[in-house]
Amino acid sequence: MTSMPSRSPLTLVIGDRQLSSWSLRAWILLKHLGIDFEEVCLRLDTPDFEQRIGAHSPTRRVPVLIDGALKVWDSLAICEYANELAGGRGWPEDPAARALARAISAEMHSGFAALRTQWPMQATSVLRVPLDSAGLADVARINALWQDALDRHGGAGPWLFGRYTIADAMYAPVVLRFNTYGADLSPAARGYVATTLADPCLKAWLADALAECAAPR
Ligand SMILES: N[C@@H](CCC(=O)N[C@@H](CS)C(=O)NCC(=O)O)C(=O)O
Structure with missing residues (x-):
């Protein structure tokens, strides 16, 4: 038991x-x-x-x-x-969708070192920092994997697998990085960024981030 x-x-x-x-x-x-x-x-x-x-x-x-x-x-x-x-409820119900969601979540968890290093999360800031070729390759790969998930499984809703899953949570900080630093993305990826930025939960996090930045450390 x-x-x-x-x-x-x-x-x-x-x-x-x-x-x-x-x-x-x-x-x-x-x-x-x-x-x-x-x-x-x-x-x-x-x-x-x-x-x-x-x-x-x-x-x-x-x-x-x-x-x-x-x-x-x-x-x-x-x-x-x-x-x-x-x-x-954290993963898609369909086994193939679930496998893809797990794969891209694991890819995020263990990868994209160039992007993470060169574009660290600065949730509420607007910055311009050029990426090297490894960083640009990370952006292109994320663009492609979002596109793939949205094409295959996104039809039932605005998230990568239709409804919100762990994959969306894993990529929420990437959306903030792309927003802060201005990534060059495909229309579908831009739509996904817009969906994430409009999420009331993310908006609440950002409001608290702003308040925190104003408070003494
Ligand atoms: N793989 C860990 C990484 C956790 C991590 O590196 N957290 C950072 C903050 S984002 C931290 O606690 N840094 C404090 C320190 O290293 O002293 C996870 O997924 O939770």
């Missing part, structure tokens, strides 16, 4: 909303799945973070989801746990 310690409320420990792309993935998925949770925000690169993170996270990194005695660290593991709490 397996057990799922799903007592409420959960706690999600996150970093700065302006900077912490890994935190955004977990946070926005929990919001979309309608899972109730409390937030603890630790500002990155501060003495407060150094003092407090060890009590929350064995890796000393954010995000970490706390469910009673259980700690789940790493954004993708948190998304998987949230998927289980939500009865599988």
Whole structure:
């Protein structure tokens, strides 16, 4: 017999909303799945973070989801746990769509190092920084994989697989990077960026990011 310690409320420990792309993935998925949770925000690169993170996270990194005695660290593991709490609603129902959603989520989780390094998430900023050839290749690959998911599975709704899934949460920070730095995208990819930017959950994150930027560190 397996057990799922799903007592409420959960706690999600996150970093700065302006900077912490890994935190955004977990946070926005929990919001979309309608899972109730409390937030603890630790500002990155501060003495407060150094003092407090060890009590929350064995890796000393954010995000970490706390469910009673259980700690789940790493954004993708948190998304998987949230998927289980939500009865599988985090992934597409169709096995082929689910496999593709998992593949592109894993690709995001372990790849696109050039893009991440050269265009770090600055959620509410507008910046212009040229990419090198590796960065441009990352943008082209993401453009192509969004296009592929939308062509094959996006018909039933505006998201990569119709309704919102973990794949959309994994790429939400990429949308913010593309918006901040001005990526050159196909019409379909631009439409997906517009869908994501219009998401009320993302808008709430950005409003909090702006407030956070105005507050002293
Ligand atoms: N693979 C991890 C990466 C987590 C990560 O690197 N988090 C950064 C913030 S976005 C962090 O906690 N940095 C603090 C530090 O390294 O001291 C995940 O998916 O959660």
